[in-house]
Amino acid sequence: MTAALFAGLSRLIAGTSVRWVDCRPDARQRVYFANHTSHLDFVVIWSALPPAARAVTRPVAAQDYWERGRLRHYLASAVFNAVLIDREKVSARNNPVDRIIEAMGDRYSLILFPEGTRGSEVGAFKSGLYHLCVRKADLELVPVYVENLNRILPKGEFLPVPLLSTVTFGPSIALKPGEPKGAFLERARSAVLNLRQV
Amino acid sequence: MSAAFDQQMVWLLNGVLGVLLISTGVGLVLKKRVTNDFARAVVENLNARIRAWWVMCGIFTLAVLTGGIGSLALFGLISFLALREFITLTPTRLGDHRTLFWSFFVITPLQYYLVGMDRYGLFSILIPVYAFLLVPIRSVLTGDTERFLERVAKIQWGLMVCVYCVSHVPALLTLKIHGYENQNAKLLFYLIFVVQISDVLQYVWGKWLGRYSIAPRVSPNKTWEGFIGGVGCATLIGTALWWVTPFKPWQAAVMSLMITLLGFAGGLTMSAIKRDRGVKDYGALIEGHGGMLDRIDSICFAAPVFFHATRFFFTD
Numbered sequence: 001m002t003a004a005l006f007a008g009l010s011r012l013i014a015g016t017s018v019r020w021v022d023c024r025p026d027a028r029q030r031v032y033f034a035n036h037t038s039h040l041d042f043v044v045i046w047s048a049l050p051p052a053a054r055a056v057t058r059p060v061a062a063q064d065y066w067e068r069g070r071l072r073h074y075l076a077s078a079v080f081n082a083v084l085i086d087r088e089k090v091s092a093r094n095n096p097v098d099r100i101i102e103a104m105g106d107r108y109s110l111i112l113f114p115e116g117t118r119g120s121e122v123g124a125f126k127s128g129l130y131h132l133c134v135r136k137a138d139l140e141l142v143p144v145y146v147e148n149l150n151r152i153l154p155k156g157e158f159l160p161v162p163l164l165s166t167v168t169f170g171p172s173i174a175l176k177p178g179e180p181k182g183a184f185l186e187r188a189r190s191a192v193l194n195l196r197q198v
Numbered sequence: 199m200s201a202a203f204d205q206q207m208v209w210l211l212n213g214v215l216g217v218l219l220i221s222t223g224v225g226l227v228l229k230k231r232v233t234n235d236f237a238r239a240v241v242e243n244l245n246a247r248i249r250a251w252w253v254m255c256g257i258f259t260l261a262v263l264t265g266g267i268g269s270l271a272l273f274g275l276i277s278f279l280a281l282r283e284f285i286t287l288t289p290t291r292l293g294d295h296r297t298l299f300w301s302f303f304v305i306t307p308l309q310y311y312l313v314g315m316d317r318y319g320l321f322s323i324l325i326p327v328y329a330f331l332l333v334p335i336r337s338v339l340t341g342d343t344e345r346f347l348e349r350v351a352k353i354q355w356g357l358m359v360c361v362y363c364v365s366h367v368p369a370l371l372t373l374k375i376h377g378y379e380n381q382n383a384k385l386l387f388y389l390i391f392v393v394q395i396s397d398v399l400q401y402v403w404g405k406w407l408g409r410y411s412i413a414p415r416v417s418p419n420k421t422w423e424g425f426i427g428g429v430g431c432a433t434l435i436g437t438a439l440w441w442v443t444p445f446k447p448w449q450a451a452v453m454s455l456m457i458t459l460l461g462f463a464g465g466l467t468m469s470a471i472k473r474d475r476g477v478k479d480y481g482a483l484i485e486g487h488g489g490m491l492d493r494i495d496s497i498c499f500a501a502p503v504f505f506h507a508t509r510f511f512f513t514d
Contacts, residue, residue, distance in 0.1 A: 154292050164481060
C-alpha cells in the first residue's frame with residue numbers, strides 16, 4: 001500500500017515515461033543495472049516496474065547515506081527493502097558481494113549502479129557486477145538507462161524540479177563462460193549506453 | 199472573480215456535447231469503412247483524439263462549473279504541466295536548478311494567485327518585469343557563465359508562454375464589462391471554443407483537401423487548404439456565437455478572426471521549437487494529441503491579445 005502510493009508519487013514528480021526495448025517486464029530473478037545520476041535513480045526505476053516485479057526487487061544502496069536520519073532509514077527498510085552496503089570498510093570479511101548474494105536468495109531481484117557513484121557522464125563500471133556474476137551462475141542482467149533525473153534532482157541539491165524523465169529497459173545480457181573481467185564490464189557499460197540512442 | 203451558470207451556458211455545453219457525439223459517430227463509421235493500413239492508422243489517431251476530447255471537455259466543464267476557483271486551478275495546472283514539457287525539451291544547466299525551482303513553485307503559483315485576487319496591476323507585469331529580472335539574477339549567483347544568455351532566455355520564454363500567456367484565460371473572469379456582469383465564464387468558454395475548434399477544423403480541412411504546405415520546413419502537416427478552411431469556418435462559428443459574448447456580430451467576427459489567426463501563429467511558432475529540438479511532440483500526456491503544450495500552443499498566443507482587446511474596447 002505505502003509502496004504503491006510511493007511509486008505513484010515518484011512517477012508523478014519525475015513525470016516518468018517507461019520504455020521496454022526488446023525486454024519484457026517479469027517478476028523472475030534479475031539484476032537491473034543502470035547509469036547513476038541522481039538519488040532519485042533507484043526510486044524511479046523501482047517505481048517503473050510493474051507491482052509484481054517491484055515486490056521482489058531490492059535496490060542496492062549506500063549504507064552511509066540511507067542510514068542517516070529516521071525518514072531515510074524508514075524508506076530504505078520499510079518501503080524499498082533496500083540492501084544497504086558499507087562503502088567505506090570493504091575488506092575480506094566485509095565483502096559487499098557476499099552481502100548482496102545473501103540478500104538475493106533465490107527470489108529477489110536487484111537494482112544496482114555499477115559506477116558506484118553519481119555522475120553526469122556514464123563512468124567506468126566497478127568490478128562488483130562481474131564478481132556477482134561469477135558467484136551466481138546464469139544471472140540475467142537487464143541494462144537500464146535513466147534520462148533527465150540529474151536535471152530533476154542533481155547531485156548536491158535537495159529540492160526537485162518537476163521535469164519529465166525517461167526510464168528505458170533494454171535486452172538482457174549475461175556473463176559468458178571464461179569472459180575476462182574488463183571485457184565484460186565494458187560490454188555491460190555499452191549495453192546501458194546503447195539505450196541512449198533508442 | 200465571478201462566474202455564473204446561465205441558460206446560454208447550458209446551450210453552449212449542449213452544443214459541445216452534440217459536436218462530440220457527432221464526431222464520435224463519424225469516427226465509428228470511418229473505423230468500419232477503412233480498408234488499408236495507412237488509413238487505419240489515421241482513423242485510429244482520429245479516434246484517440248476524439249476520446250481525449252471527451253476527457254478534456256469534461257474536465258473543462260467541471261472547472262467552469264465550480265466558478266472562478268476551478269478555472270484558476272485548471273489553468274494553473276495546465277501552465278505547470280506545459281512549463282514542465284517546455285523546460286524538459288530546452289537544455290538548461292545545473293546552475294539553473296534553483297532558478298527553475300523558483301519558476302515552478304513560486305512564480306507560477308504567484309501569477310495565478312494575483313489573477314485570482316484580481317490584481318491586474320501586478321499580474322500583468324509579474325513575469326515580464328519581476329520574473330524577467332529574477333531569473334538571470336538567480337542564475338548568475340551560481341557563477342556558471344556557459345551559454346548564459348541562451349539559458350536565461352529559454353527560462354524567461356518558457357514562463358512567458360506557458361504561465362503568463364495561459365494565465366490570461368482565467369483572467370477573463372476578472373473583467374468588468376457593462377451589461378455583462380457575472381457572465382464572464384461564457385467569454386472564457388468562447389475563447390477556448392473558437393481557438394480549439396479552429397485547430398480541429400484546420401486538421402479536418404487539411405486531411406480532407408490539404409495539398410499545398412504553408413510552411414513545409416516548420417510543420418509539414420499545415421496546409422493552405424487547412425489554414426483557410428479552418429480559420430474561415432472557425433471565424434464563422436465565432437461570429438454565429440456573438441449572442442453569448444458582449445460583442446456585436448461584426449465585433450465577434452473580428453475577434454474570432456483575430457484569435458484564430460493568433461492561434462495558428464502560436465501553433466506554428468511552437469512547432470518551430472519542436473523542429474529545432476528534433477522532436478515531434480512536447481510530450482505524451484494526451485492520447486493522440488501529444489503533450490499539453492501541443493494542445494494549448496494556439497491558446498498561449500490568442501489568450502493575452504483577446505484579454506487586452508476585450509479589456510480595452512469593452513470595459514468601462
